[in-house]
Amino acid sequence: MSLPRADKKLGQHFLRDAKIIETITSDHQDGDHAILEVGPGPAILTPFLAKRGRPFAVIEMDARFEELLRPITDNIHIGDALDVNMDEFLQEKFPGQEVLLVSNLPYNVSVPLLTKFIATPAITRMTLMFQKEVADKVFSEGKNSMGSLQALTCAYFEVKPLCKVPPGAFMPPPKVDSSVISLKRRAEPLVAFDLMKAYEKFLRLFFSQKRKQLGSVLKSSYEISAVESALVPIGHDRTIRAEALKLSDVIHLFNFLESKK
Incomplete structure (x- = not known):
């Protein structure tokens, strides 16, 4: 046919x-x-x-x-x-x-x-x-x-x-x-599978204005002091933009901020 x-x-x-x-x-x-x-x-x-x-x-x-x-x-x-x-x-x-x-x-x-x-x-x-x-x-x-x-x-x-x-x-x-x-x-996911929905929600916020300073983007959902504390170990401050971060940085920030809820 x-x-x-x-x-x-x-x-x-x-x-x-x-x-x-x-x-x-x-x-x-x-x-x-x-x-x-x-x-x-x-x-x-x-x-x-x-x-x-x-x-x-x-x-x-x-x-x-x-x-x-x-x-x-x-x-x-x-x-x-x-x-x-x-x-x-x-x-x-x-x-x-x-x-x-x-x-x-x-x-x-x-x-x-x-x-x-x-x-x-x-x-x-x-x-x-x-x-x-x-x-x-x-x-x-x-x-x-x-x-x-x-x-x-x-x-x-x-x-x-x-x-x-x-x-x-x-x-x-x-x-x-x-x-x-x-x-x-991956044999071992970089984010726990049972946290996938929370991670998706975090990413939608995190990259909603990816050229804007991260502190301004996240302050609507997280204490700014927690955001600043999360950024210290990866060598950044609240002025960093989401698009400039590596995958490992994004995951670190998610895990840190999720633990502070």
Whole structure:
């Protein structure tokens, strides 16, 4: 059958570059993970992932693609991944197994999906494609590049860029560049997993005005004396800006201020 037309409302762009397809589907070859593909669309990556011979399932929002996916796997969930209780879903599909999640994330929901995946302990590895602008917020080594999304992701995952993807690699081509990122869950998280919700809330405040002096940003929620005390061990004062701090500094400040509540 011919491919259904890409749905702009769902942010669909179908990958067609063979080299990039190989790069994505060859990531995380070590280990015996089950594999979950989110948003397989017209089964571009799907046959290569299924060939690994690991337990395999897909979540696809667009029911038009079920006919294309069915010859590859019967393990298909039609629905929005954001609405799926991921812990229960993975326990049902892959009981007791670690999971590699692969997805060409829809640009309009990539951040809430990433946050959902981070909060799912069974997902221990991921290969994810983002709009380049979002990918740079997930991981960047540039000066003053630290932000809430990077501080959250890197507290729980080791992250590395895998490849850049130009618009011409898709049909239809998007108006922006994309990037693929490889993630591996840390054996020991840098922030306790049961504190993740509190850490997310802290990061939203911390980076809400990341070019403003940190003392001014945090004084609405914390005693300024506690903020100043927290900054001393990392060699800064209240005039430092959030974007200038390293991940270890951000985590230190969270742990210190959380302990003073």
